[in-house]
Amino acid sequence: MASKRSDVITKGFERTPHRALLKGTGVPGEQMDKPFIGIASSFTDLIPGHIGMRDLERFIEKGVHTGGGFSFIFGIPGVCDGISMGHKGMHYSLPTRELIADMIESVAEAHRLDGLVLLTNCDKITPGMLMAAARLDIPCIVVTAGPMLAGRGRGGRAFSFVTDTFEAMAQFKAGVIDEQQLQVCEDKACPGAGSCQGLFTANTMAILTETMGMSLMQCATTPAVSAYKRRLAFASGQRIVQLVHDNITPRQIMTREAFENAIRVDLALGGSSNTVLHLLAIAREAGVPLPLEEFDRLSRETPQLASMNPGGKYFMEDLDAAGGVSGVLYQLRDRILDNPTLSGLTVKQVIDQVREVDEEVIQPLSRPVRAEGGIAILAGNLAPKGAVVKQSGVSEKMMHFEGRARCFESEEAAMAALMGGQIRGGEVVVIRYEGPKGGPGMREMLAPTATLMGLGLGDSVALITDGRFSGGTRGPCIGHVSPEAAEGGPIALVEDGDVICLDIPGRKLELKVDDETLAARLEKWRKPEPKIKTGWLARYAKVVTSAYTGAVTSIDE
Template sequence: MRSDMIKKGLERTPHRALIKGTGVPQSELEKPFIGVATSFTDLIPGHVGMRDLERFIEKGVHTGGGYSFFFGIPGVCDGIAMGHKGMHYSLPTRELIADMVESIAEAHRLDGLVLLTNCDKITPGMLMAAARLDIPCIVVTAGPMLSGRGDGGRKYSFVTDTFEAMARYKAGVIDAKELQVCEDNACPGMGSCQGLFTANTMAILTETLGMSLPRCGTALAVSALKRRIAFASGEKIVELVKNNVTPRQIMTRAAFENAIRVDLALGGSSNTVLHLLAIARDAGVDLPLETFDILAKETPQLASMNPAGEHFMEDLDAAGGVAGVLKQLGDKIKDNPTVLGLSTLQIASSIANVDETVIRPVANPVKKEGGIAVLFGSIAPKGAVVKQSGVSAPMMRFEGTARCFNAEELAMAAIMEGRIKSGDVVVIRYEGPKGGPGMREMLAPTAAIMGMGLGDSVALITDGRFSGGTRGPCIGHISPEAADGGPIALVEDGDRILLDIPNRKLDLLVDEATLSARRAKWQAPEPKIKGGWLARYAKVVTSAHTGAITE
């Protein structure tokens, strides 16, 4: 075992003394040492219930014949960090989390890891570490939140009933009393936000990759099932250590293709593009950005999930969960190992019935193409990403007039003040991985556009990114970003921009001579943040089309 390096031999007497100093008995030194990386915090609804799951993971580890050690991992709530300086830190914490898990596992020679996670950047950060370390690992995602409930059985959800409700109030559609009702009911308790936002999408994809046990990706945070999954995961990690089953045996090219297809079939968050690219890199798997679009054209969207659709995570779980989606996708799914020991196809075949009102069959899809599309063109020569599952039919092809803003706050003010009109294309730039720095999410302006009733007449493009809660014609991840001198930096107010999702095009309708003249005058702006670790991050982070990784 790896842990023998710190607990066996005469020269490890000091090491054993320190281990015993933590309370470990002599009798336990022969057992596998299992690290439990926990992102418990009182700051995030998706994480407040983790103390309970930690107990069950610990019980499972000891039942399985291992000895557990807990260590903490930080978490940022994207919803709370939204719309101010805090959002600069969200995506960069993914790299910190991966580095921290790697550091603790290597420094203490842990034999295996249980990765307890839930929200947006924490799950991919832990998966990156698992792929990088390639020691036995299993992931436990803490589960989604129940939908809020109101009079007449109305269901409330975080994005629709806070961000979009705020804009509806501003537009005079709802009054202050209704806004307060939305605020009070949108988040009824523990768990990740109820729709297919980034946290829940990544939990589903973690299960699809084979890195967590069946139902883990959809079982509700408040359920006894989630406790049982936590216990079983603690048991299973000891078995994985004994059999030397490691993440790179599971996270293969086939596993990533399966994850992309499930993402497309559900219409998941566009952030998963960034995360799967980054995880694949650490797993040593070649996964070009174009893969998402190739698979999107042959993978139909099978579910209509909140925020762009009608169903919540509780509905998806009851309908069959991840296994149900795998079953419905049929021969589009490749067989691959999982931490359970059964293959993906065996897990899919174990589902007797799928609720086809929630997870439709391939022959009767919600849409013929998957939920994500990758666009290229004169604004985005290295690619851009749109959650096409959230775009209405009239906006799939749109030509509009550029309204340019060099920061999210400037665009948000223009939207809320009514300065954005039908036919406009809002351009938010210098918000990419380097320019942001940190590639901030644009949920506030996108939700404001929807709430102001402009979702079918205004588009938004950015070198930043979007929340999984974003819907409407919102194109992000534009590469190269403005801070690198990408074409989005050359757009001027009044330019015409063409968005053509069916033909995967995003073009600036300006002649090359004019662009060349603008390019000759362009100068990189001063960094928005000049101190702290984000200034260092900006110097080493790569473009969105590579997953916004650090080198």
């Protein structure tokens, strides 16, 4: 093959010290001419979605060496959003996306690796790895470790993480279930390895990764515990060596067409609202213009075709059996743009290979679950730069809603009011100073949204925030309100009792307060002291951008 990046550390007498160090790691001299492949592994004992990665690392290694490369495993950190939820730990979750991208860049550049296999699964880890791939633009392939199987109880009842832990917690508080039933939920919700079973952020990002062509077909939906996942890992290891030989890089794959396809598939499945943040950030690294408004344009013309947990009834294992990502692409075939994938096939060629789709799970365009896609972008005087709602999880009754504001300066304060029975029907819970800067870290708030549903308030109370929500969120919950409160956005000026109007079909989020009054309130507003003044989050808060730009770290904005 032609010259390689790794030649910088393996060729010539002046690289004798470099080769000596490589031999010190066990690299045989005759292997120095082979492509050096980094396996960026986010294995950890802390996250169910990642505990099976030691096994997948072995099969990726086997594939790399079978393909004619030499592999090196290096570690990437992971944070479990579920475990870090509802306390200080959640401040760190979104910011780790930037750390992951920076770490992969650092290792790949410092050691002049020729290609990368990115072994990932959960929420911020997958987008962080895709950001690194786009930034480096060296041959890369993604292996997502796969979804968890649904838990099973008596009579075959299916359990999932969100509805059977977070929402069950509120149901117990409300007396709907007893302590024994709560314990069953705790014991059955997470039966083993894999990302949470529904269409939460981890699985949505895996699906979008496959849709964009950055992982092999079926990788996204194949369960973590299946033998086929091992075979996909092996095949990915083989494939990266060929990608290096052919010099096929991420920016050739992650084109404008790829991002549009990803958004359409996300909308058709009713995926996580967090994908808005992540796709914006990945597109920025790939040099692809992607305005926030594009999500709403596509949502209006892309019907929702599947009823996926948490808002619906199907789990990832059902989607996999029904045809997986290829099946969704097939149902959307007239609206999907052709684009290359890392498999060597184009998207249209992938679609042409589909032979059967279970239309009870992935419904046809002629019989959609909803006429519009799962995500809507709202705007108005309360969110001049936009806000995001997962409309696939909102009941028809709450698509239009008007209520009086109950304002809270943190997630904890709102949770205390919810659990204390202080929130009533007809109110709008406003949680602010939880944005990228104000949080800092734009904490994911599954607890308050799940509590709303568990308490039976999902059809009478709305929630808005400059923070963000879990992929498991359902109900009338509007996040990413921009500008955020910490930047003096209108959400900082809301007072208890103000009337807020939510109109999802009309894409409106309005505060029924006149401009003159808001201007007077802004005159009196003072930027609050940072919540965290030490450590790296204090530095993060100074450089992170608004949610409508993807909440990326930038010294230019």
